[in-house]
Structure formats: structure tokens, C-alpha cells
Amino acid sequence: MPDPHETLLGILEAHFGIDRAEVNPSVPLTALELDSLARAELALILRDRLGVALTEEDLPEGATVRNVLDLLAARMEEAEALRAGGA
Template structure:
């Protein structure tokens, strides 16, 4: 099993600890809506990830239809760019 990236770890940690989502359902193909995150929870998720990763999370990046893999990929690119500075 490969090690998780910092972004993947942060996302999994926030979903499982802050929103008490079962880690077994946090799969790459799961949408944020399928994880029972409503619009308020999506805003909280974005804020929590911004604080943990130090990168801006746009509202359009964390929508009901966004998958865990999609959000991870989007934030990983920003995180890598920020880390390179």
C-alpha cells in the first residue's frame, strides 16, 4: 500500500474526524454529497482544508458533485505549487 500524500491525508482526516465519516466510505470515487455533506458542511470542509494545507479552496472545488479524488487532485496541484515557493 502506498503512503498517502499530505493532501489526501488532510482530506481523510478532516472528513473522518470533523465530520465523523466512516473511513471505509471515504473512497476516491465517492462524491461529497454521497458522504452526506450539505452546503454548510462543504463550506466548513473548505475552511478546514485551507487551514491545514495553507492553500485557498474555492467554492467551485468542493461541491456536492465533487469526488474525493477530484478534490484531492485539485488541491494537490495547489499544494505542490505553494510548497515550491
């Protein structure tokens, strides 16, 4: 299973030009200059990379990096449980 933290940092760096050193768990996405369009794009990229569906409501204006990581971890666990249950 991919590491959501490294995946998120890689996406923020590669797609949005955000230096990893600027990213800490408590920083809001808006402080990283991710407006609603950028957050929607982030959700799509995360879905493609991690197979985790996120909506605009999952990444509201006040969401922090920690909120995103917690949500990713929960969704990835849910998906893993579904796969294990169906195996």
C-alpha cells in the same frame, strides 16, 4: 509537506464523523452527506491545515473525493513552486 489524502481522511473522520472505510476516491462528497455548508466548512479546514485556499466553486455538489485530492495536490504544487521561486 503534509499528505493531502491523510489530511482529508482525518478531517472527514474527526469533523464530520465519516468512517475512513466509507471513503473511496470515486464517492461524491454529497454521498458522504456533505451539503454545501459542510463543503464550505471542509474548504476552511483544509485551508487551515494545508495552507491551500479553496472556494465553494472548487467543491461543487458533484465533486468527488478524487476531485478534491487532485485539486489539493495541484494547489500545493503551485504554492511550493511559488515558495521555491521566491527563495
